[in-house]
C-alpha cells in the first residue's frame with residue numbers, strides 16, 4: 001500500500017513520527033511539567049482514552065505508507081507505560097520502520113535496557129540536565145540522583161542501544177554551568193550531548209526570552225575549552241546542529257529552536273497518548289486520529305486521513321515566534337513528548 005510520500009504546504013515530507021505512550025511522568029522538570037501545575041490533583045488521561053498497542057501499530061503502519069521511516073516513543077516518561085517491550089516488538093516488525101527509538105529520563109531504564117533491545121529497539125535518547133545532584137534535582141524537582149541516570153546510560157550502551165544521545169535543556173540561572181561539566185564528562189565516549197535551548201513549550205513553564213542561553217553562546221563556551229568544527233547534517237530534518245571536537249574527542253549538538261529555527265526542514269509529526277496528531281511542537285490543537293481508528297475505518301481510510309492532515313500542514317512556529325505567540329495556549333510538551 002505504498003503511495004508517493006505526501007508533502008505539506010511547505011514542501012516537507014512526514015519522515016518522523018513521535019508517539020507519546022503516556023502523559024504521565026515520574027519527574028517534574030521545571031521547564032516541562034512544573035509541580036505547581038502538574039500536582040497531586042492533576043487529571044491525567046483515563047485508561048479508556050489512551051490508544052492501545054494495536055491502535056498505535058495501525059497508525060504507524062498507515063504513517064509508514066505515507067513515508068514515515070523513523071518512530072520515536074516518548075511520554076511523559078514512556079517506561080511508565082506497562083509492557084512497553086510488547087509495543088516495541090510490534091513496531092519493530094512493521095516493514096518500513098528503519099529507526100525505532102525511545103526518549104526517556106532513564107529513571108526506569110537500567111533493569112529494562114536489554115529487554116527493550118531484545119524486543120527490537122534501536123537506540124535511546126536520555127534526558128540529563130546536569131551532572132551535580134543539587135542542580136539536577138532542582139530541575140527534575142523530585143530529588144532523582146544523577147548516578148541512577150548514568151547507570152541507565154551505561155545499561156543502554158551495554159545492551160547495544162547506543163550510541164546514546166543525551167538531551168540537556170539549558171535554562172539561564174538554572175544550569176548553564178553544567179555545559180562544560182557535561183561536555184567534559186562525555187568527551188572521548190560514544191555518547192553525544194545535545195544542548196537544547198529553553199523553549200516556550202506548552203503554557204505552564206513561565207518561559208521568558210531572558211532565560212534562554214543561545215546555542216551560539218553554548219558552542220562558543222565549549223569551543224573556547226575544546227576547539228570544535230561544524231559537522232554537516234546527515235539527513236533533511238536532523239534536529240541538532242552538530243559539532244565535532246577537532247582533537248577527535250567526539251561530538252556535541254545544539255538544538256536551537258529559539259535563536260536559529262529549523263522549521264523549513266521539519267519532517268516531524270507527534271501523536272499524543274489519546275490519539276491526537278499534532279503537526280508542530282507548539283501547536284494549540286491536534287487532529288483526532290483516534291476517532292478515525294475507532295470508527296471502523298479501513299487502513300486505507302486511515303492513511304487518507306493522515307495524508308489530509310499532513311498535506312494541509314503549514315506550521316513554522318519557531319520562525320514566527322513573537323512575545324504574543326508565546327502566550328498562546330499551546331499543548332504541553334509532556335502531552336506530546338517533545
Ligand code: SF4
Nearest residue numbers: 263266280281315318
Ligand atoms: S516549531 Fe514546529 S514546525 Fe518548527 S521545527 Fe518545531 S515542530 Fe517543526
